[in-house]
Amino acid sequence: MELSGAEIVVRCLQEEGVEYVFGYPGGAVLEIYDAIFRQEAFKHVLVRHEQAAVHAADAYSRSSNKVGVALVTSGPGATNAITGIATAYMDSVPLIVISGQVPTAAIGLDAFQEVDMVGCTRPCVKHNILVKDINDLAAAIKKAFYIATTGRPGPVVIDIPKDVTLKKAEFNYPSSVTMRSYTPITKGHPGQIKKAVNLLMDAKRPLVYIGGGAVLSNASAQVTELVRSLGLPCTNTLMGLGAYPGSDKQNLGMLGMHGTYEANLAMQYCDVLIAIGARFDDRVISVPSHFLSSPKKIVHIDIDPSSIAKRVKVDIPIVGNVRDVLDEMLNLLKQTNERPDPKALDAWWQQISEWRAPNSMFFQNSDEIIKPQYVVQTLYELTGGNAIVTSDVGQHQMWAAQYYKFDRPRQWINSGGLGTMGVGLPYAMGAKLANPDMDVCCITGEASIQMNIQELSTAKQYHTPVKIISLNNRYLGMVRQWQEFFYGNRYSESYMDALPDFVKLAEAYGHVGMRIERPADVEGALKEALAMKDRLVFMDFLTDQTENVFPMVQNGKGLNQMDLPPHMRNLQQVASSKERDYGNLS
Amino acid sequence: MRHILSILIENEAGALSRVAGLFSARAYNIESLSVAPTEDPTLSRMTVVTTGSDDVIEQITKQLNKLIEVVKVIDLNESDHIERELMLIKVRATGKDREEMKRMADIFRGRIIDVTEKTYTIELTGTGDKLNAFIEALDRAVILETVRTGASGIGRGERILKI
Numbered sequence: 001m002e003l004s005g006a007e008i009v010v011r012c013l014q015e016e017g018v019e020y021v022f023g024y025p026g027g028a029v030l031e032i033y034d035a036i037f038r039q040e041a042f043k044h045v046l047v048r049h050e051q052a053a054v055h056a057a058d059a060y061s062r063s064s065n066k067v068g069v070a071l072v073t074s075g076p077g078a079t080n081a082i083t084g085i086a087t088a089y090m091d092s093v094p095l096i097v098i099s100g101q102v103p104t105a106a107i108g109l110d111a112f113q114e115v116d117m118v119g120c121t122r123p124c125v126k127h128n129i130l131v132k133d134i135n136d137l138a139a140a141i142k143k144a145f146y147i148a149t150t151g152r153p154g155p156v157v158i159d160i161p162k163d164v165t166l167k168k169a170e171f172n173y174p175s176s177v178t179m180r181s182y183t184p185i186t187k188g189h190p191g192q193i194k195k196a197v198n199l200l201m202d203a204k205r206p207l208v209y210i211g212g213g214a215v216l217s218n219a220s221a222q223v224t225e226l227v228r229s230l231g232l233p234c235t236n237t238l239m240g241l242g243a244y245p246g247s248d249k250q251n252l253g254m255l256g257m258h259g260t261y262e263a264n265l266a267m268q269y270c271d272v273l274i275a276i277g278a279r280f281d282d283r284v285i286s287v288p289s290h291f292l293s294s295p296k297k298i299v300h301i302d303i304d305p306s307s308i309a310k311r312v313k314v315d316i317p318i319v320g321n322v323r324d325v326l327d328e329m330l331n332l333l334k335q336t337n338e339r340p341d342p343k344a345l346d347a348w349w350q351q352i353s354e355w356r357a358p359n360s361m362f363f364q365n366s367d368e369i370i371k372p373q374y375v376v377q378t379l380y381e382l383t384g385g386n387a388i389v390t391s392d393v394g395q396h397q398m399w400a401a402q403y404y405k406f407d408r409p410r411q412w413i414n415s416g417g418l419g420t421m422g423v424g425l426p427y428a429m430g431a432k433l434a435n436p437d438m439d440v441c442c443i444t445g446e447a448s449i450q451m452n453i454q455e456l457s458t459a460k461q462y463h464t465p466v467k468i469i470s471l472n473n474r475y476l477g478m479v480r481q482w483q484e485f486f487y488g489n490r491y492s493e494s495y496m497d498a499l500p501d502f503v504k505l506a507e508a509y510g511h512v513g514m515r516i517e518r519p520a521d522v523e524g525a526l527k528e529a530l531a532m533k534d535r536l537v538f539m540d541f542l543t544d545q546t547e548n549v550f551p552m553v554q555n556g557k558g559l560n561q562m563d564l565p566p567h568m569r570n571l572q573q574v575a576s577s578k579e580r581d582y583g584n585l586s
Numbered sequence: 587m588r589h590i591l592s593i594l595i596e597n598e599a600g601a602l603s604r605v606a607g608l609f610s611a612r613a614y615n616i617e618s619l620s621v622a623p624t625e626d627p628t629l630s631r632m633t634v635v636t637t638g639s640d641d642v643i644e645q646i647t648k649q650l651n652k653l654i655e656v657v658k659v660i661d662l663n664e665s666d667h668i669e670r671e672l673m674l675i676k677v678r679a680t681g682k683d684r685e686e687m688k689r690m691a692d693i694f695r696g697r698i699i700d701v702t703e704k705t706y707t708i709e710l711t712g713t714g715d716k717l718n719a720f721i722e723a724l725d726r727a728v729i730l731e732t733v734r735t736g737a738s739g740i741g742r743g744e745r746i747l748k749i
Contacts, residue, residue, distance in 0.1 A: 181657040306648035
């Protein structure tokens with residue numbers, strides 16, 4: 001039977017088992033919207049801004065391991081989506097973005113609402129396609145899903161001119177895809193894997209470094225088994241939170257710019273590092289020269305060869321799907337009784353305990369003013385660590401990562417790579433729709449939330465009763481922190497005057513608003529909000545304006561040169577004296 | 587160091603801009619680029635001349651391989667290869683210069699492919715160095731116009747780049 005292009009789009013999405021499409025209609029996609037109206041297999045969520053459509057689809061994917069789908073119109077609809085696409089690209093999220101395009105005959109003529117979407121998105125997609133012939137449409141969509149979900153996942157844009165949605169063609173959805181130019185690797189090289197295991201057996205100060213790739217490839221069980229069976233210490237990146245239980249003793253916590261003291265020193269001074277789906281980002285190791293100043297052997301497992309040896313030299317590169325490679329490693333370990341030298345490992349753990357003892361996550365709580373860390377800590381306790389937490393970008397994001405212990409993967413949804421302000425609320429909506437039975441909390445700030453606050457309206461329409469925890473310090477907190485550290489307290493444009501009354505704003509959108517000004521009220525308010533299972537609650541916590549995120553590794557410094565929280569300042573020299581000690585040890 | 591990368595890529599609209607975009611987005615340098623379909627019309631062959639340290643070239647190669655349309659990439663520098671560039675050069679050729687110009691073209695094994703009363707147009711192929719040498723050998727004042735393709739390269743002997 002012949003179907004219109006629009007009907008083909010809808011049928012393809014049905015074939016892929018799509019549950020939600022996040023989007024916004026417009027001239028170029030009216031045919032597709034009409035076809036959506038005439039079907040019931042998937043639901044459409046009408047956002048208030050296309051950026052939010054892509055973010056919501058992105059969080060739907062991150063929290064559920066399914067593909068997120070967004071649909072936008074041509075021109076401004078398409079360009080509004082780009083921030084969302086770039087966000088998903090940086091964090092390797094499988095996503096399909098369908099954009100409308102002006103009719104093929106009008107392309108290139110500066111038609112109304114025309115933009116070269118393929119050109120605009122080229123640098124921030126895994127792939128993009130302009131479908132000019134209706135006969136190619138179904139195959140293009142099949143290919144898009146295949147490319148988005150295999151290899152290193154990522155967003156794929158399908159740009160469809162309006163006339164293509166009108167024309168008719170026989171509908172044939174291909175059952176499989178073969179592309180000579182795209183054959184993603186999954187299995188790692190057996191010889192390299194064997195070498196990695198041998199290196200690990202010889203390690204005196206091993207460390208497992210877990211990144212977002214471990215979450216994306218669903219390798220949490222394998223990572224956990226590797227770390228536990230060998231008694232190794234591990235650390236994770238911001239994107240790797242939850243891949244290994246955050247509350248477990250063997251986890252040293254997050255590392256990097258705002259990582260724990262013990263994780264950063266272990267990263268600096270380990271002798272064998274197993275990097276799993278992590279890419280030595282500048283926010284993690286700062287500058288490579290400092291990081292490599294303590295000699296160490298590095299094993300790097302990643303599905304993307306271009307992530308290996310991009311910033312640091314690697315001794316044993318293993319290209320492959322993290323889960324498959326770890327399965328293979330665990331098999332090898334089962335066949336051998338060899339284990340790393342227990343004495344050396346004990347000594348290493350003892351060293352780590354010393355680093356851990358001063359508790360770099362300690363903060364001085366107050367009876368008078370709400371400490372942001374205290375809010376996150378209380379939220380963690382009240383939700384039993386079970387909530388899905390989305391965050392925006394800034395100080396609150398770091399506190400969320402530091403004080404909420406994630407024990408499961410896909411529980412922590414945030415923009416790690418691009419650092420997109422405004423993702424928090426659309427992320428929460430996407431995660432809630434994918435996980436309707438779970439508590440979804442959005443930890444945000446008064447500045448971030450305003451970047452997509454219009455989505456309170458979408459949340460009302462589609463009944464996504466998430467909890468918004470705004471740590472309101474009346475500043476662009478992270479900007480203020482940097483201005484304090486690097487710009488002599490010249491707070492240029494980091495202060496927000498004329499903030500809205502968030503309580504009234506939430507109420508205006510039909511939600512519940514709360515303002516919490518005293519530390520004594522924090523717990524009660526959170527309890528009350530969490531108990532309102534079917535209401536969105538916007539909690540405006542007025543927090544300490546002077547609080548900063550510690551530890552902090554300043555740009556250009558080494559992981560052993562952290563700015564420490566006030567109670568640890570006398571420890572500054574410990575790190576460098578240890579460096580000399582290890583010079584003799586190794 | 588100068589490297590000459592050879593790329594087999596799907597002959598599709600936009601494929602070239604993906605390669606060019608990759609270089610500019612990551613601040614790599616393209617010295618020259620030449621591209622045309624191969625004996626298989628669904629495939630194009632691209633030759634990119636670029637410079638960079640071994641690490642940079644490794645990253646470029648990996649990033650090129652990541653592009654969905656790219657089928658294969660090799661660095662021709664890794665073994666013996668041949669490279670050629672084509673130049674068309676239009677020179678003033680009048681009076682006694684006319685003979686001289688013909689001789690110069692012969693020495694460089696160029697061919698005069700267009701003649702007017704006052705000009706010769708010479709076709710010259712060879713490495714970039716040879717073409718530069720020809721330009722150097724001429725009096726600047728006689729050169730009216732030059733046009734050069736990017737380098738094309740191919741492995742020597744049995745070494746081939748094919749699917």
